[in-house]
Amino acid sequence: MAVQTVELKPSTGSLSRPSSWTTLGKNRIGLVGLIMLVAAVVVAVFASVLAPYDPKTSEGITSSDIYQRPSSAHLLGTDDAGKDVLSSFIYGSRVSLIVGFFAAFISIVIGGIIGIVAGFYGGRLENILMRFTDTMLVIPDLPLIIVIVALTKPSLLNIIFVIGLLGWTTTARLVRSQTLAVKSRKFVLRARAIGAGNWHIIQHHILPLVLPLLVVNAILVISLAILEESTLSFLGLGDPTVISWGQMLNFAFGRGAMSAGAWWALVAPGFGIVWIVLALTLLGHGLEQVLNPRLESHHLMPGRPAVQQEAMLGISARSSRNPKPVVLDIQNLSIHYISEDKPPARAVENVSFQLHEGELMGLVGESGCGKTTLMMALMKLLPAAGQIVNGKVLFNNQDLTAMSEEEIADVRWSAISIIFQGAMNALNPVRTVGEQIAEAIKKHVAIYHEAQVDERVSELLELVGIAEEHKDHFPHQYSGGMRQRAMIAMALACSPQVVIADEPTTALDVMIQAQILELLDDLRKKLGLAIIFVTHDLGVVAEMCDSVLVMYGGVTAEYASVDTIYNAPRHPYTQELLKAFPDLSKPEKRLSSIPGYPPKLDALPVGCRFAPRCPLAFERCFIEMPALHSLNGGDHIASCHLVEN
């Protein structure tokens, strides 16, 4: 079976994901197109059965039959030669479809080969092929086709070849781009590392990923070919021995259908052409959507006000250790992702913490623990499907969850700002960094003079350690570390009180990471910022943070001061995580891992979310979700049955 399955699967190339057929089924546009196309094909195939008359013979037709109105004998009337329009219409479908499919086939094969060869081999070969393609693209198709057909025999075969031989250019360009994109992907490198040669790579790696695009493009090319044939026939250049819709239009127009008022002779073939091209366009559109599913729930919609349920009796972590005022107070926050056909994904449940002025809190957790969802919710930047279903977000005693979109837009950035994950790649590449920082300022602060904005930008750049001269440079002229500094500058543009840093150093080298961390610490001290540092790196947290909130599966596992978390953790997840984290001060220590995987948010276990992987789990853990137990008079919170007093 292994050998057979590596063969090309052209018809299922686009359906490598098992659910693709069902997706196509659900896609109404594509389905409509497909049905329309199938209807046309059925008509063409069964023409001899469906057509009431044979359009080739002129038996029994007299001159009085010309341009007869539609009647029971002729459902669509008769044409200029007295023949039944409906029969001609039905037989006409054959020619359109045949020319369309075959001509398109030729185009696709030529375009596909040129595209793959150019994209894969590159260099001079690519240059030659693509310049040739460009030249062909520049020449207008239709006039060229007309000239060639006019000079040669106007037979059906000829027309198919001419249309096919001139219609490959857009396909070639498309396929080349896709080939280039696939060629640079890591699994192609891996195939080379295994020892695969060019042909193997093209066959097994490039083609399966180019095919879906080719299929969609083919649909378009077919509809273009059909249009071109119809145009040619309409202009009188078609094969006179076959009936096509274009021919019907040609005869009708040329032989006075308009003046005779014989609208049926024009409407029928016109309708046929429209039907088929529409069918193909809809099908193509539907296929495109299947291949690039864009999640409809992604755009930012103004959040509905939170449903205030009875406040769950969680314990807010009032910490007596910090005398400074509380800036951000999160109380029992719960966030669910709501979707139509599945139960809600409980991304965050009942999380509480307090952030004091000047405090650096570490939010630790691994993939899927809900930390990014939690941070997005604080600024109401969740996608439409994410809803705050319980709890409060108190910023200086104002409840953010109860605010409208306008009110919260004021709070965003000027009071709480965020440095997003992968922010270094979030800069607009076509605008200078200075301009982008200025944009952040102008949106929030009513400064009237450009000069004041400019001054503030310089001030910010200096604050983060970027030299003045780089203000008018573009992001690509900045290094990774510099871009991250620029993002920090943007986050500070409106002098916020709270900054959320979501994995700000993840993609950076360890030395640059140290620089950025030092910068954040300095800024905190200089500006009195409170910072929430979201990360999975326990070392960084130990180095910098005052307090730590450890999340697992959407809930608080443990929340305490940094010293307590590292030296006296009570939650088994925290303990296991610490064991899994390398410690250079003890290099011989063999690292342990936590077996299993984090829970899927739409299939959460009953009881404690960590129980399936917990080495200390007992019966109760699998039945009952542990409450948030507080130790040390509220300074330390752990959600574990073993901690119960």
Place this chain on the structure above:
Amino acid sequence: MSNDFILEVKNLKKYFQAGRPSWFSLNEDYIHAVDDVDLQLRRGEVIALVGESGCGKSTLSLTLMGLEKATEGSIIFEGKDITHIDDRQRKKIRQRIQMVFQDPYESLNPTQTIEEIVTEPLIVHGISPNLDERRERVRRALEDAGLKPAESYLHRFPHQLSGGQRQRVVIAGALVLEPHLLLADEPVSMLDVSIRAEIINLLADLRKSRGISVIFITHDLGTVGYFADRVAVMYLGRIVEIGTMTDVLKNPQHPYTQALLSVIPVPNPRLRKKRIILQGETPNPIDLPSGCRFHPRCPVAIDICKQNDPDLIRVSETHQAACLLLNKVTVT
């Protein structure tokens, strides 16, 4: 670990041309990605290659694999010079040197099943044409990589597996050819902390059970603390320090190594230490500094550092560092 060398690299250089020569300027700038590297690896040994971006570690591994052509120098694998061999011979060598990549989400073709992915190397090299035998090898490779029972994984697609599982598939794909040397380029840096150890322990077990030698490229020394026998620290295309794990961790001699070790965060707030944070970034590998490449950022550079480019100097039998101030100054 025998005294038999599986890999010997001598004076290896890999330069890339920077920019393209145009009508107006003959651009002769080169990116000195790998600039004179010597390395010996014994059978069954694990060496960690540590460095930041731009140090040349990834280029070095690609050159060793033959995915990049060496500009100068020689690579001797199992006694045979493989630096400039032809494609046919290169393909044979590929059976014995395999790679594991950093990104488990991109290293696997999304349209192939796990079975197809792990079988592919066998097909490429025409090994075991008998279908049953082939399937048995694939099954064994998957189980050796920790994916048990293999049957339940064969028909799945990469997107149905987690990051850790995908990385195991990549390892299985490498194992199925029964290689002697594994080049692992940051194999765990994109995985969650709690599952990194699994993959590292897997590699450690494979070393023990199959005697595979490993070159482990990483920017995070902590993950290989107990697994690697030796460490080589790279900077701007050169190895600046090399020694056993204990040598380098407990007695680092090169200022860059000292700085690097000081900024690696230790997960204990009571051990917050003084960090040597180097300013600026790694300089452009096109325009190399004069003398010692590290001198512009070096906290203890003195005058002669600007003129003399040190080779690796012996610190002990197992330990070498390329610094003119060896054994004299430790950065505090």
